Amino acid sequence: MAETSPSPLLEAAHPRAARRAVAEALDENFELDQAFVEEVSAALRADSREQVRELVGELHYADMADLLERLDAEDRRLLVDAVRDTFNPDVLPELAGEVRDEVMDALGFEDLAFALRELDSDDAVYVAGKLEPEERAQLLARMPPDTRSLIEQGIAYGEHTAGRLMQRELVATPAYWTVGETIDFLRSGRKTPEKFYAVFVVDPRHRPLGVVELHRVLKAKRTEHMRDLIDPEIDVIPTDMDREEVAYLFRQRDLTAAPVVDKSGRLIGQITIDDVVDVMDETAGQDILKMAGVRTQEDTSLYRSVISTAQSRLIWLVINLGTAFLASSVIGVFEHSIEKLSALAVLMPICASMGGNAGTQTLATVIRSLATRELNVGNVVRVVWKELFIGSINGLLFAAITGLFAYVWFKDILLGVVIGGAMICNMIAAGLAGITIPVILERLGADPADSAVVFLTTVTDCVGFFTFLGLATWILL
Amino acid sequence: MAETSPSPLLEAAHPRAARRAVAEALDENFELDQAFVEEVSAALRADSREQVRELVGELHYADMADLLERLDAEDRRLLVDAVRDTFNPDVLPELAGEVRDEVMDALGFEDLAFALRELDSDDAVYVAGKLEPEERAQLLARMPPDTRSLIEQGIAYGEHTAGRLMQRELVATPAYWTVGETIDFLRSGRKTPEKFYAVFVVDPRHRPLGVVELHRVLKAKRTEHMRDLIDPEIDVIPTDMDREEVAYLFRQRDLTAAPVVDKSGRLIGQITIDDVVDVMDETAGQDILKMAGVRTQEDTSLYRSVISTAQSRLIWLVINLGTAFLASSVIGVFEHSIEKLSALAVLMPICASMGGNAGTQTLATVIRSLATRELNVGNVVRVVWKELFIGSINGLLFAAITGLFAYVWFKDILLGVVIGGAMICNMIAAGLAGITIPVILERLGADPADSAVVFLTTVTDCVGFFTFLGLATWILL
Structure with a gap:
């Protein structure tokens, strides 16, 4: 679209200045531009917080993570300080292990606890799971009891299990609900996750009966019942299933979301396709390292000492x-x-x-x-x-x-x-x-x-x- | 859920016999059971088509693909013959290269042309792209002009480009439409893809303005406008972008669907997260093979001669x-x-x-x-x-x-x-x-x-x- 003039609608949504900053930050391959990284670094060293905030204000969280990785340790700390009150917690799961430790240190327990509360439960568990036990205890002590309990439960599952991977936030409806009731419930905004791909249909004992992908909800008449929309095949994931097993199941069945159940078969969470993409990303690359004899326990990032x-x-x-x-x-x-x-x-x-x-x-x-x-x-x-x-x-x-x-x-x-x-x-x-x-x-x-x-x-x-x-x-x- | 009795709702959807066949086909790791494969093989050799159809009737297409791969060449041909009139075309993209060639041969041009018409355009292009040029010409000659033209266009893009990866079927709405109008359009069932994750909002010249994930449509009031739901950041994919670049972009931005545009910036297709999962699956595993010096042009499956x-x-x-x-x-x-x-x-x-x-x-x-x-x-x-x-x-x-x-x-x-x-x-x-x-x-x-x-x-x-x-x-x- 480079040669066409930007649409007036888009212009309205993005003030020109902000768009320019983002455009300059990334090169044609959607990677951070080295000149941009150096500009941020110079602004940090010059202690001009205003300029730093203007530069990084519109960055996507994944690009912000890349930026933090590209800066050296001192600049990293300065950057965290500069954006502390607008820090997007979604940056944390994207960071390489050693850089994440430094950023979490720089944030301090108070701000870290606040950040983790904003994350989806799977991301919060992931980040908290990377901390040392005593640090984690200090962090959890600063959180509200319900969030703390969700994170503690998540960490209790084995590191490479479905339990660790799942998020607790999901949309579930009884089988007798109509599409209309479901949509009205979603519009009410009560307890709906920020992002979801499917609605789970459950029986009165909260056991999953089926999955309804959102396009099926949208295409159905308001009077149709949820039980009539469910996919006849349901793949139910126990909390102790290995994460590579989960990824295989998603790929094999072209799933976008699957229900996770506890031992009594009750729906307690969901795993979504984006979690599976992360697992694939992590495990597929590890075979090459393992074969070459590089240990891959925590991480093999270039940022390790x-x-x-x-x-x-x-x-x-x-x-x-x-x-x-x-x-x-x-x-x-x-x-x-x-x-x-x-x-x-x-x-x-x-x-x-x-x-x-x-x-x-x-x-x-x-x-x-x-x-x-x-x-x-x-x-x-x-x-x-x-x-x-x-x-x-x-x-x-x-x-x-x-x-x-x-x-x-x-x-x-x-x-x-x-x-x-x-x-x-x-x-x-x-x-x-x-x-x-x-x-x-x-x-x-x-x-x-x-x-x-x-x-x-x-x-x-x-x-x-x-x-x-x-x-x-x-x-x- | 193994210990709980099956719900009456599920029972209604699946007659008992059919469910049993599927349960026996897969072992606890969701893989095909060797005993099941041998049972199918025996039924094929005994020429009892009824039994074969009963055994494989309820198989998921990915499992059917695995079954075809596990059988030897003769059984493969017998199986294709036995299920010819109910053959699910979604099996084809799932097959390893050499097995796919055999299955396509066994199907013959007429049935293959019919199967390809039923597939989404990206899958049809993928399968047709694997044929030799003269075979492809014979096949395309048996298709209706519009399908043929879509497939020919798809194949014209380079093998590892976004153009090859995209599917043409998508949902696009003008910016001034309300959520209500969008839902009514989707319910009307006119020209909507079988499966989709997002609605694309376009300007009057059909250039993409933004992407609205389906959960946002569902959570919004009927009177809201589509232009107010779009994600402020839009990542537009040109048809010649390398597929690994596309996969990187999806992972980096946590996308589920992205618009593909032609040279004039018009929306001509979409790439979805499941395509990206396939690309990741294919490319991640290839590094290990390349490093070890195994050529990976077409495929390195065990089924090669x-x-x-x-x-x-x-x-x-x-x-x-x-x-x-x-x-x-x-x-x-x-x-x-x-x-x-x-x-x-x-x-x-x-x-x-x-x-x-x-x-x-x-x-x-x-x-x-x-x-x-x-x-x-x-x-x-x-x-x-x-x-x-x-x-x-x-x-x-x-x-x-x-x-x-x-x-x-x-x-x-x-x-x-x-x-x-x-x-x-x-x-x-x-x-x-x-x-x-x-x-x-x-x-x-x-x-x-x-x-x-x-x-x-x-x-x-x-x-x-x-x-x-x-x-x-x-x-x-």
């Missing part, structure tokens, strides 16, 4: 050092062979490297298939055979290429045969390890992405070195 | 073979050193392996930060320094451990010093390569996840072997 980041990567590196020494000890067995024929040392890493890479390809495919539930008991045997077959084909192919290269390089046809044979063995081993390791981890109840690569490269390094050096010792020496 | 799967992994393996030989040639330079001291061959893989892993950790973190836009021009320098620092700390730590082990193993203190020095160098190189490679790839307009690991391991292998063997040659020999 150097020490904390180094620590989070340490465990994996220590384990890798152990497996590297294990692979070295395999080489150590054949030290005399290498003394006799140093070409072995030169060619030795090739089979191990190819196996590691082929195995990682299989591993990534299997981890992804487990995540999307494409891989299951019904087809696991078929997939194992397929990977075995692929390993053999690729093994034969690369055996031929590598054998030829080795022969050309060292003018030794038997050396080519040895490296070719080792290549076939390690490619098959890589395919098998790539599929069995994550499947076994999953069966054992572990996360298939977590640490699967350590096991895999241990197998491919050891098999690669052992078959190459073993075959060489047997055939060449 | 063996040959096609082997091919898709070949390019990366060939490149890796090249870099493995490059690393070998680095070792080859020091062949005489290894001849003199075979312990070098034994210890040589350790530095390379540790560098590769530390680098991959950095790489995964950086790729993830680029995807979430946490990493940007404003902080890239800070992050480079941080990674340098982490590399130095980890380098020093593992230099000490590895040096000690090497000394204990080979009783040679200088060998420990050499491997320690090489470790420090390679850990720093790994950190630098882990951040600069994806950032440079991104700057060049390439995908930062794609092939980043090839470049990284080339750096860490070469630097690892070179520093270790070079230092050894210089100090020990």
